Amino acid sequence: MTQLMKALVARDGKAVVENRPVPQAGPGEVVVRTTAASLCSADVASARGEFPTPDGTVLGHEAIGTVHEIGDGVTGFSIGQRVTAASTTPCGHCANCQRGFTGHCGGTAWGGYTSGISRDGSLAEYFTVPYASYNLAAIPDAVSDEAAVCVPDTLASGSTGPEAARIPFGGTVVVFGQGHIGLAATMAARVLGAGLVITVKARAGGEELAKRVGADHALNLTEHDIEAEIGRLTAGAGADCAVEASGVVDSFPRAVAVTREGGVVAVLSSYTGPGDAALRIPLAEWGWGVGDKTVLSTFQRCGSERMERLLRLVETGRLDPTVLLTRRYHFDDVERAFADMAARPAGHIKPLITF
Template sequence: MDATITAAVLNTAPGPLRLEELRLDEPTDREVRVRVAAAGICHSDLHEIDGTFPTQTPIVLGHEAAGVVEAVGSAVTGFRPGDHVVSCLSVFCGECRYCTNGQLVLCTKRGDLSHRRPRPRLRNAAGQAVRPTAGIGAFATSMLVHENALVGVPADIPPATASILGCAVTTGLGAVLRTAAVRPGQDVVVLGAGGIGLAAVQGARLAGAARIIAVDIHAAKLDAARHCGATAGVDARHVDPVAAVRELTDGGADHVLEAVGTSRTVMQALEMLRPGGTATVIGMVPGGRPVEIQGTDFFLQEKRLQGSFMGSNQFKVDIPRYIELNRQGRLMLDELVTHTVTLETINEGVAILAAGEATRVVTVLDAA
């Protein structure tokens, strides 16, 4: 049977999230219904709320979540009621050419898994379909997702900590360890010391980077980056960050991870590289915002510019490994969550994130 849930719905963009009662359909086939315990607020959510990225409303946002399985579809074999899980938006089919090549984040059939079903997942009081973002829709008391959007986690991990594994941690660590494949002894710069940036700093530390330089405009975030393993911090409010990085690295870094998402910071990332270096763009640069680059950076200096979607992750493998690193004291997770809000105060959490001071804001619904 379907269920009545409470969700924070975006009905107009830009606009606030409004709490509504929705009808959540019952699981079919390979679907899993999860009681949401905590859901992180990501910058991609903020960009849909403020209209930076176009979106189709009404929609329930939220994609990095921790919760407990309530019910499963008839074809689900990997989960059962009572299991603790984390959601990740890089749901995969497991059959297309990218999945079989290990590039799960590039799955070409993700939309089929998330949206094609006999009935809408969510309906409002008027009977209108409400779209769950990325087939997840975590800003709700329960969500209905494909089993390939979930990974099991130990029950003793605090929900707020577990939730950020689904995006911020996986994206930042994966960008360093999977996409950029940083090697021991290399110099790494991370532009932006939010949740993803701090995860990237830790990834560089785990990879054995020699110098790890964090760049941000907030002193508190630079302090947090040093706590996570950065060897130096550059306050871009007061100095030219490109000149500062070049001085600290004797001419340029081997890798620059861009975790801000603006055309300007992508260009700065290229300028911070040594010849032969690689800039990896993690941040979501809005569509229609061109990035101007110098051709000589490529054919004379062999610099490389690449993107990283969700850290090129294989989250069903990666997240259990990150949990083990955390248990060993080698990966900080609790420290990345700086603010928590409730579903009723979620708009306050959005405002905190927009102000730029927070590392990660998490909506806590249930102590699980």
């Protein structure tokens, strides 16, 4: 008889719990028994049909668990071992993967992001990790489930912008947006050696959390003249790096403006809008084209080697992502957790879902 499990599924624009067969590990795959997970704004977008997620797809891409079944060709893991994988699970072999742009596996932007989009995701009692030899990472004993659950997307994605920007040791960084990705970028900037970190939000609130994860100054667009304030805080120089993690199109020209000559704007946002819409680069702040400013569009870098590095930062106490877990639920209440997430109440960053 087929063994059944509970799974949170995209159904008619909503997220509902349904019974599903427990997946079986095909060649190269590992099936994980879920012990903890989190929800993401991307799951909400998937359920609402804003991504090309087929109706009936199991949602989720932020989970950890123990190895339940190991498919042919996967070595180095044992049944019962604590493991996780990044929210993007690329093949590791195609041209983009070999070039280091694993998020764009298969030759398309976001191509490595399949969990809960084009295949069943991890908001279920069991989930499958494809290309497990490339993607699966063991969780060190000293890393708790709740800390580990923040690694697959929040830390893995949020750290990509600061890492790609090569922040100068002691340099100045401005992070736009303080959702889970922006907060993780703030953490990463600090750990990567930024000497001054300034965060920018749309509205007041959350300053304490921003400072707790590494901000020296937490600004907002409602109360502050951002360009003037950043000019003042950097003695007129501007920032060495701006990380744009707000997802708001109007933040992009601001990020360009507050970046000094020779600096880097690292975009961590995925902007929504018509395909012919454009991001604005203000000419004066661009140095009329000769400002030596670099714009990087970045998407999560992943694979087990990077996951192991991120988990090491948690293991040694350099990073404590658990401060981002603002609500806790059992998987029995996952529909309520999802509705709470979709309502975006102020101060709610990430729910922890236990199983």
